Amino acid sequence: MRLKKLNTSGYRLLPYKCQKIGFIVLLATIAFTLCYANLFFPKLENIDIIRKINFNVTLISLFVIILSENRHEDELTHLIRLRSLSLAFFYGALFVIFSPYWHLLFDGKFEYQIKGEEVIFGMFGMYFFFYYLDKKGR
Amino acid sequence: MKNKLKIERVILNLTQENLATRIGVSRQTINSIETNRYVPSTILAMKISNVFRKNVNEIFELEEDD
Numbered sequence: 001m002r003l004k005k006l007n008t009s010g011y012r013l014l015p016y017k018c019q020k021i022g023f024i025v026l027l028a029t030i031a032f033t034l035c036y037a038n039l040f041f042p043k044l045e046n047i048d049i050i051r052k053i054n055f056n057v058t059l060i061s062l063f064v065i066i067l068s069e070n071r072h073e074d075e076l077t078h079l080i081r082l083r084s085l086s087l088a089f090f091y092g093a094l095f096v097i098f099s100p101y102w103h104l105l106f107d108g109k110f111e112y113q114i115k116g117e118e119v120i121f122g123m124f125g126m127y128f129f130f131y132y133l134d135k136k137g138r
Numbered sequence: 139m140k141n142k143l144k145i146e147r148v149i150l151n152l153t154q155e156n157l158a159t160r161i162g163v164s165r166q167t168i169n170s171i172e173t174n175r176y177v178p179s180t181i182l183a184m185k186i187s188n189v190f191r192k193n194v195n196e197i198f199e200l201e202e203d204d
Contacts, residue, residue, distance in 0.1 A: 072164035075179050138166035138175070 019068035025061035029054055055117065062124045080134045088127040092119050140199045144172045146190045161185040 032054055036047065070077050096114055103111040147157055147168075154168040163182065170176035171186075178186070178198075187194045 072166075074163040074167050075182060076164065076167040076170060076176055079176070135166070138170050 013073070014064065014068040016069045016071055016073075019065050019070070022061045022065035022068060026058065026065070029058040029061060033058075059117070059120060059124070062121075062128075066124065066127060076138070077135075080131060083134060084127045084131040087130045088123040091126040092123040095119055095122055139177050139204055140174070140201055141171060142197050142199075143168070143186065146192070146197060147172075150190065152189075157186075157189065160189055 036050060036054070096119060099114055100110055100112050103109060147154070152160075154165045154172075158165045158168045161182065162185075167176065167178075167182075171178055183194050183198055187197055190197060
């Protein structure tokens, strides 16, 4: 896949069509999640592996969406992207630092093991939240 | 930084969308500049000044706290 160089920021992003593909894959994984959870595959033997793969595909599709250009990519979009990435990073750092104490406070046990997937998924979620919030306010 | 982008745009009878298309940015970017929520880069400021055939300083003006 050819990467396109942006003229002002110097970093490279995937073309806009990758964002569309990412959204399609994301919707497919959500649909699959709903199906295997409730309707079609209630008692498969390898359901944990399927869940794991499905979750990883979800993460990949979110990652592709984040790394893809918008329809109108310009310097303001770069700024919003940068802001959202930094806020997502802060969220990730705070989550890792305070999550064990959060469990101690509300569940009564000290959970010192944090899953990387949870952190990454939360960071992606925060990225999208701040990105679209900032874009919508313009 | 203050700017007279909206005034200049109205004088030329351009919409935000028209101006955005001319300089290759989104309409939201023009709106953000006009409402002082975004300070454009030098390149973008020069592109804007080229459209209005004016000096950059005539459209963008430094404030005391800049």
